[in-house]
Amino acid sequence: MSRKTDEFLIEKGLFITALSSIIIIALIIIFIFVEGLPALQSVGVFNFIFGMDWSPSDGQFGVFPMIIGSLAITGLSLLMAIPLGIFCAIFLSEIAPTSVRKILKPTIQTLAGIPSVVYGFFGLIILVPFMRTQFGGTGFSMLTASIILTVMILPIIVSVSEDALRSVPPEYKEASMALGATHWQTIKNVIFPAAIPGVITSVILGMGRAIGETLAIIMVAGNVVQIPTSILDPVRALTSNIAIEMGYATGLHYNALFATGIVLIVMIIILLVIANYLHYKKKVTIGGGYL
Amino acid sequence: MDYRIEVENLNVYFDELQVLKDVSLKISKNMVTALIGPSGCGKSTFIRTLNRMNDLIDTFRMNGTVLLDGGDIYNPKVDVVDLRKKVGMVFQKPNPFPKSIFDNVAYGLQVHGISDKDVLTEKVEESLKAAALWEEVKNKLDKSALGLSGGQQQRLCIARTIAVEPEVILMDEPCSALDPISTTKIEDLIHKLKKDYTIIIVTHNMQQATRVSKHTAFFLHGEIVESGSTDKIFIEPSDKRTEDYITGRFG
Amino acid sequence: MNRIISPKNAQKIMKVVFWASGILTILILLVIIGYILLKGLPVIDLEFLFGEPIDSGRAGGIFPMIVSSLYVTFIALLVATPLGVGAAIYLAEYAGENNIVRAIRFGSETLASIPSIIFGLFGLAFFVIFLGMGWSVLSGGLTLALMALPTILAASEVSVESVNKSYSEGSLALGATKWQTVYRVVVPAALPGITTGVILGMARAIAEAAAILYTVGAALTIPISLLDPARPLPLHLYIVATEGISLDNAYGTAAVLVMLILIITVVTNTLLDRYIKKMMGR
Numbered sequence: 001m002s003r004k005t006d007e008f009l010i011e012k013g014l015f016i017t018a019l020s021s022i023i024i025i026a027l028i029i030i031f032i033f034v035e036g037l038p039a040l041q042s043v044g045v046f047n048f049i050f051g052m053d054w055s056p057s058d059g060q061f062g063v064f065p066m067i068i069g070s071l072a073i074t075g076l077s078l079l080m081a082i083p084l085g086i087f088c089a090i091f092l093s094e095i096a097p098t099s100v101r102k103i104l105k106p107t108i109q110t111l112a113g114i115p116s117v118v119y120g121f122f123g124l125i126i127l128v129p130f131m132r133t134q135f136g137g138t139g140f141s142m143l144t145a146s147i148i149l150t151v152m153i154l155p156i157i158v159s160v161s162e163d164a165l166r167s168v169p170p171e172y173k174e175a176s177m178a179l180g181a182t183h184w185q186t187i188k189n190v191i192f193p194a195a196i197p198g199v200i201t202s203v204i205l206g207m208g209r210a211i212g213e214t215l216a217i218i219m220v221a222g223n224v225v226q227i228p229t230s231i232l233d234p235v236r237a238l239t240s241n242i243a244i245e246m247g248y249a250t251g252l253h254y255n256a257l258f259a260t261g262i263v264l265i266v267m268i269i270i271l272l273v274i275a276n277y278l279h280y281k282k283k284v285t286i287g288g289g290y291l
Numbered sequence: 292m293d294y295r296i297e298v299e300n301l302n303v304y305f306d307e308l309q310v311l312k313d314v315s316l317k318i319s320k321n322m323v324t325a326l327i328g329p330s331g332c333g334k335s336t337f338i339r340t341l342n343r344m345n346d347l348i349d350t351f352r353m354n355g356t357v358l359l360d361g362g363d364i365y366n367p368k369v370d371v372v373d374l375r376k377k378v379g380m381v382f383q384k385p386n387p388f389p390k391s392i393f394d395n396v397a398y399g400l401q402v403h404g405i406s407d408k409d410v411l412t413e414k415v416e417e418s419l420k421a422a423a424l425w426e427e428v429k430n431k432l433d434k435s436a437l438g439l440s441g442g443q444q445q446r447l448c449i450a451r452t453i454a455v456e457p458e459v460i461l462m463d464e465p466c467s468a469l470d471p472i473s474t475t476k477i478e479d480l481i482h483k484l485k486k487d488y489t490i491i492i493v494t495h496n497m498q499q500a501t502r503v504s505k506h507t508a509f510f511l512h513g514e515i516v517e518s519g520s521t522d523k524i525f526i527e528p529s530d531k532r533t534e535d536y537i538t539g540r541f542g
Numbered sequence: 543m544n545r546i547i548s549p550k551n552a553q554k555i556m557k558v559v560f561w562a563s564g565i566l567t568i569l570i571l572l573v574i575i576g577y578i579l580l581k582g583l584p585v586i587d588l589e590f591l592f593g594e595p596i597d598s599g600r601a602g603g604i605f606p607m608i609v610s611s612l613y614v615t616f617i618a619l620l621v622a623t624p625l626g627v628g629a630a631i632y633l634a635e636y637a638g639e640n641n642i643v644r645a646i647r648f649g650s651e652t653l654a655s656i657p658s659i660i661f662g663l664f665g666l667a668f669f670v671i672f673l674g675m676g677w678s679v680l681s682g683g684l685t686l687a688l689m690a691l692p693t694i695l696a697a698s699e700v701s702v703e704s705v706n707k708s709y710s711e712g713s714l715a716l717g718a719t720k721w722q723t724v725y726r727v728v729v730p731a732a733l734p735g736i737t738t739g740v741i742l743g744m745a746r747a748i749a750e751a752a753a754i755l756y757t758v759g760a761a762l763t764i765p766i767s768l769l770d771p772a773r774p775l776p777l778h779l780y781i782v783a784t785e786g787i788s789l790d791n792a793y794g795t796a797a798v799l800v801m802l803i804l805i806i807t808v809v810t811n812t813l814l815d816r817y818i819k820k821m822m823g824r
Contacts, residue, residue: 003719010721011636017628018637021649021695024688031667032660084563091564095557098349104568110807111571115749117776118796121783122574151574154567171386175448178344179399179455180376182553189398194389212657214752215780239659246666246756261663265656272655372550402549
């Protein structure tokens with residue numbers, strides 16, 4: 001074989017490996033939709049999304065409370081993780097002495113890799129009993145789940161935001177300090193605004209992980225299908241619904257769980273589109289857009 | 292003669308490395324002083340000592356005295372924030388913030404507590420005029436400063452510096468990243484500014500030193516070899532090393 | 543100037559706030575990991591690591607689970623590494639900017655943001671049922687491969703792309719073909735980044751439970767053949783903890799998982815440091 005054909009074959013071979021991502025995405029979408037559609041057809045898309053009752057034995061398939069559950073848990077955990085994570089990132093990039101940072105940064109990155117089941121397990125044996133004694137009830141609640149999720153997404157927000165803050169050109173800091181701005185004024189008015197696109201990315205990543213988390217939430221959220229009226233109410237997330245019931249689902253129930261998956265995918269796509277739009281818009285208004 | 296800055300027996304170290312050795316220099320009011328010397332001779336470190344920008348570096352240590360208007364700027368009671376308001380700085384690479392032109396100039400005023408929109412507008416215009424940039428940007432004050440050319444960005448940085456009304460302006464090779472035409476504009480500006488400000492400029496370009504400065508100090512290996520009137524240094528230097536440098540025999 | 547708090551006081555206050563939030567974050571995370579290790583490490587001994595579970599995990603060891611974890615992770619990497627690295631090389635070295643490339647990137651990014659339970663659903667519908675692989679290490683490993691793929695691809699692409707262009711120009715100028723250049727110059731230079739990508743993918747696969755919940759089964763025996771069902775560590779922890787089977791064994795399993803991740807991270811960092819030093823001739 002000539003060298004030319006070799007080169008040609010190699011390039012085509014690499015091209016095929018590159019196509020694998022698209023093929024996989026396509027397969028995932030096809031299979032989830034094919035398995036989920038019968039349920040959507042039988043129940044009706046509107047009734048499925050906005051239905052308040054989920055009772056497989058009676059043929060009731062409405063996932064609205066779980067949509068709310070997923071959004072509520074994710075929202076509450078972001079509410080806690082964003083300020084703490086960003087402050088910690090600023091601490092690492094701007095305040096902490098180099099020696100402290102050198103130890104903490106890899107530690108936090110390692111913590112991002114700890115299996116979510118481990119965090120869920122900790123929630124189950126420590127946090128749930130604690131919440132029970134503090135607030136009454138069972139201890140399994142939206143708040144408990146949000147706290148565990150906060151802990152899980154903190155390392156992501158901290159480490160990605162820290163990278164963004166550190167990649168702000170040092171000239172900006174120098175210029176601001178040379179004008180007599182205090183360090184805090186410099187952080188607030190120059191460094192942080194310049195790092196916002198990267199900080200938004202960190203929040204998107206954290207949100208993605210929070211909304212997709214399954215088993216850790218099952219272990220602490222209580223999993224009752226209801227729209228929570230208080231943060232101490234037990235809730236069920238879309239992900240949990242799939243994982244809890246797939247073990248024994250058959251027939252339309254089985255299809256309805258795949259349809260739950262469709263709702264989850266669509267929801268994530270919507271959130272990602274919104275978040276990426278914000279990210280893009282911020283990048284454009286800043287003008288530099290070096291992140 | 293009135294001195295604005297008096298430096299005596301200044302030694303600066305980064306970790307164990309001594310960057311400035313026993314440097315003494317007096318800098319007169321409302322005059323341009325040029326610092327020349329080969330790369331790594333310590334001249335940038337020297338001017339960064341004058342507004343305590345070196346404090347941002349962990350490994351920085353110094354001894355000796357640096358007086359501004361007779362007061363020791365390294366006295367623990369001195370507030371660096373107030374000091375830097377009095378001693379402004381223009382950097383080698385133009386470094387406008389990723390904000391609008393207006394916000395760049397207004398920034399220093401805002402951090403010092405001015406929030407009145409009218410005052411800000413007036414001061415921004417005044418500073419941009421003083422920096423000879425007003426005519427070029429007056430119709431696009433709300434546009435990003437990063438859209439300006441390098442020379443315009445550098446004049447914007449000068450406008451930003453003079454907006455907070457410093458007494459001293461430190462310029463760390465302000466033209467090294469600019470083309471000849473922009474360089475001329477900055478040099479003209481320096482001439483205009485010297486009656487109101489004490490200017491210290493670090494430069495690689497010896498012609499520039501002769502064009503803009505009244506006094507010159509020649510740095511070599513962290514020491515001042517010679518300092519005095521620019522004319523004297525360039526016409527009849529008293530030290531052999533100065534002569535070698537200005538005639539281009541090394542550096 | 544009528545500020546409530548002067549800039550100088552604001553500076554002092556904020557400094558305290560930053561230290562507090564830094565310390566709080568680290569503390570929360572370390573307390574959790576510390577607690578798990580404190581409770582779990584005493585459970586771990588040779589008998590626990592190399593013993594068979596007794597009475598569905600109420601007593602005994604977790605050897606079959608460790609084997610299961612290694613088995614599915616190995617399968618996942620075996621499939622995902624060539625696909626991810628190949629795709630990264632193609633995107634960084636061969637592809638221009640066209641619609642197919644944009645679609646590939648979009649596909650990979652989308653894949654990265656799909657929740658693991660969806661991969662689990664897909665694995666169940668596709669590998670387990672459609673391809674008839676049943677609940678097995680093969681189904682589980684392939685499902686994990688899909689999850690690890692975008693991680694490996696993204697990290698590899700960045701590192702292939704960041705290889706100094708002058709290296710490949712130097713090689714091409716010597717008359718080497720494109721592939722020779724890529725294979726002998728670009729890939730070795732990008733190897734630390736590619737390795738990091740593969741290890742991140744491995745960490746993701748070894749930690750995952752939801753994606754294998756309905757693809758790998760839950761057998762307590764050591765899997766031998768590719769089609770044997772198994773129970774990797776995270777899944778075992780989930781089952782043992784939620785079904786209240788044995789708190790001690792749950793602590794032990796959790797500690798083993800945490801230690802695995804710690805060891806993987808430390809080993810990678812050390813290897814990377816050494817490799818970079820060697821490459822740079824220091």
